[in-house]
Amino acid sequence: MRTVDIHTHILPEKWPDFAKKYGYGDFLRIEHHAPCCARLLKGNTFFREIESNCWDPGKRIQECDRHGVHVQVLSTVPVMFSYWAEANDALDLSRFLNDHIAEVVSTYPTRFIGLGTVPMQDPDMAILELERCIGDLGMAGIQIGTHINGTNLSDPRYYSLFERMEEFGAALFIHPWDIMGTDSMPDYWLPWLVGMPAETSRAICSFIFGGIFERLPDLRVAFAHGGGSFPSTIGRIEHGFNVRPDLCAVDNNVNPRNYVGQFYLDSLVHDETVLKGLIAFAGAERIALGSDYPFPLGELEPGSLIRSLTDIPDADIERMLSGTALEWLGRPYFEFD
Secondary structure, eight states: OOOEEEEEEOOOSOOOOHHHHHTSSOOEEEEEEETTEEEEEETTEEEEEEEGGGTOHHHHHHHHHHHTOOEEEEEOOGGGGOTTSOHHHHHHHHHHHHHHHHHHHHHSTTTEEEEEOOOTTSHHHHHHHHHHHHHTSOOSEEEEESEETTEETTSGGGHHHHHHHHHHTOEEEEEOOSOTTGGGOOSTTHIIIIIHHHHHHHHHHHHHHTTHHHHOTTOEEEESGGGTTTGGGHHHHHHHHHHOHHHHSSSOOSOGGGGTTTSEEEOOOSOHHHHHHHHHHHOGGGEEOOOOBTSTTSOSSTTHHHHTOTTSOHHHHHIIIIIHHHHHHTOTTOOOO
16 A cells, blocks of 8 residues: 655754854754764754654655655654744745755655745745745645744634635645643653643644634645544533633634544554544544654654554555545645655
8 A cells, every 4th residue: 555654854964053144042953973863952952862864865765665655745843943033034944944845855756745834923924935835846735833932823814824725725734833831841751742732732723713624614734643632622622612602612603523524634643542533533534644753752663553453444544544645735646656
């Protein structure tokens, strides 16, 4: 079966010292300190250790071949969003990252599909870079964060971007970033284990209660990490909508459950029972393989969880391994190697 992984991250091997270039800020830096290894730093603070599979397309292809992944959808690492920065600088950074992804895709067009990043702190600039990503760079869509400097995606200032994406037929991938509660959960990696799922639910609820899905029914949106905590709390969310419409139904009076099946989810849930529940919740036609490659909290053998579901029809397995992804990307006739 063909396999398309919609949730993978890539960085350039090298990039300028953006803090020096722009004159401020803890922009992410990279230090290559050993063969095939590098460390990422926010300012002078260690952020993450990475290996060459984070920047080397050849290494990625080797690992994809070993895991049976035919195509990766490439997006930047969310910490690079830099929504806190001055808009002009964030646009410059976005263009640098997008040009890099487009170059990788151009070099290996049967193995990679690109998603861009845009300066969401300035929606007008974001639209201009979206148009460049789709029109000039040939990308399938963009990746954005679950909020913009604490402002939810339901804020009217972002609607024009989503409207433009629907007009373009562009895919939208929403990934947690700048995780809520980080300062109050310093131990045990809790921001990543607890905060990230809540961030994704925050974004889904913002799209629902903000009426974005209602007004833009053809916008193709995928949410990371199996929708986070949203699928397991849909009963609570629906109940809240029913008993306190004065608080929940302010901008959209349609039951939240009605939108289940209108958006896409990746398969990154790490548990067979949970994935089966997700299939029952949204349907295989709305679930696409997502691994969070090449990071340790991702699926270390991309696609293995989906393939392990022996009591699921082969058509549903195939759909989750590639069909859903190609539909969401708007690439139903993608030419594989």
